[in-house]
Amino acid sequence: MSPISQQGYARNIAAFLSFLTSARSGISWRDVNEDDHVAYLVWRRRDASGPRVSGATWNREVAAVNNFYRWAVRKGFVAANPIPHHARSGRSHTPGRIDNQGSSPTTYSRDVNRDNIEWIPQASYRRWRDTGMKGMNADGLPRPAFRGRWATRNAVFCDLMVRTGLRLAEQSALTVFDLPTEHQPVSYQRFRLPVAIAKGSSTRWVYIPESIVRELINYRDIDRRQIIDDARAHGRYDKIARPLVVEDPAQPIAVDYTNAGVKARVKVSNLDHTDRRRLYIAGDRGLEPASFWLTERGMPVSVSRWKGLFHEANVRCADVGIPLRVHPHMLRHTFAVVTLEQLQRGHIAALREQTAEQRGHYTRIFGDPLDWVRRRMGHRSITTTMIYLHTLAELEMETRMALVPDDWEEPPAPPNPLASNTNASQGNPARVPELIPVNHRRHPRVSMKFHHATNRRPHLLRPTLRAPHRSSSSEMTDGHGRSPPTSGPCPAGTDRHSTHSPDAQVRPEHCGQKRPRVRSGCSSPRFCGISTRFPIRQQYRPLSRCGMSRGISGSEHLWPVSTDRWSARQFCGEY
Structure with missing residues (x-):
């Protein structure tokens, strides 16, 4: 333990x-x-x-x-x-x-929600790190009031944790003998986490991106070297009681001088958290600490101090209006969630185009992404790592729920730009068309049926979809299965009553003959209609119900129709 x-x-x-x-x-x-x-x-x-x-x-x-x-x-x-x-x-x-x-x-609590994993997206993490650890403003500029001297150390500590998934106690106990020391022309470098500082003795390989390795080396060669030189100048390392000394850095073996003067040798990899805090390296200029993370006074940074730095970073974010709060273990969860999501995506993409035999070979060579994350996290059981699958499922659910509109009301129809100025000047503005969904067909022909009843306002029936063929005026029906007459006081097909215009509006003209008032039960009501043919896509088509009423049996109508290769012919007659 x-x-x-x-x-x-x-x-x-x-x-x-x-x-x-x-x-x-x-x-x-x-x-x-x-x-x-x-x-x-x-x-x-x-x-x-x-x-x-x-x-x-x-x-x-x-x-x-x-x-x-x-x-x-x-x-x-x-x-x-x-x-x-x-x-x-x-x-x-x-x-x-x-x-x-x-x-x-039996008194264990059952209300523990282990699926509720706290993590932070990459963009939010960078914003929190720059503002909280580096002392930037919300706009990304340096804060004049920021007095943090070791912002580079704090930022690279967070970057290492979020890119490797190390625990706070594990990462804070690292020494200069554990981390990579030189640049390499590779994407990642790795080191072996010592069993003495790994939780549950879960020793494992830790992979560090080369960009993070560069930041670690810069901190070691600049800020850390400055701290050690200042501590030596003040003689702080000369007052260490019973240090563990590494005499040859090429062979990381610590020598413990007991009170009796007897030397006890132990490998650095076998030292636990407590012993590593008193581990020093003997050099030409004296002792220097082996711990990689040092305070301003040149001593190893404790776990409690790191927690305090995270708290101070959260306070800085709150001061500039950034509602982000991060704790060390959240960065470990972030590594697991992001890595698992990226590996799952690449795993699925790699298997998509392969045969069953190739998939089996690929899985045997590269393994399962979940098991890979388990080994990187140091989990003993795969069931512990599976909690991150629930997080990915919640992310998918959030993505799907974002597609559901918040407003369930019918969207407002746009104003009809096709209404004639004449109607507007006569006090009869164009009605806002009603949205009527239609099914998708490839170039169907739509026959819009109108009929005038004797005692009610005229109304519009739903469009009837027919197989695609050329339009014919004789195919226009009145809603009762009867075709309108081609002769009469207002015969169809005449220039006066025919319309072929690019305007997306057809207005049936009055036939010029006085319309008699038709009583209820009359078998010869007046009929006016329009037949159109145009392609219909899977969308809403605007159709207006009626315009200005003229008595019981007559009215004017404005019917917007499609302008996409449309053709329309007006009919007016008696039946």
């Missing part, structure tokens, strides 16, 4: 023991029973006067206390574990950690 995990366990156990002293009449930890544990649960999560911690925090506290009492049972200090357990059968759905005896605490 790493020192950071040990500190966390110690805090959780101390909080439980303090509760026994203050709220359970000072009962000894040896005499604790299940009721005491349940009372602690109520106070930590449900009591109005308690902290009401989250489910994830409570699960960590239960795991710490549970491991403590399991150890006490094995050593014989207590007779039984006061935390109730239930047997595990098959696959466990408990969000918390399962113990080694095939059971888990």
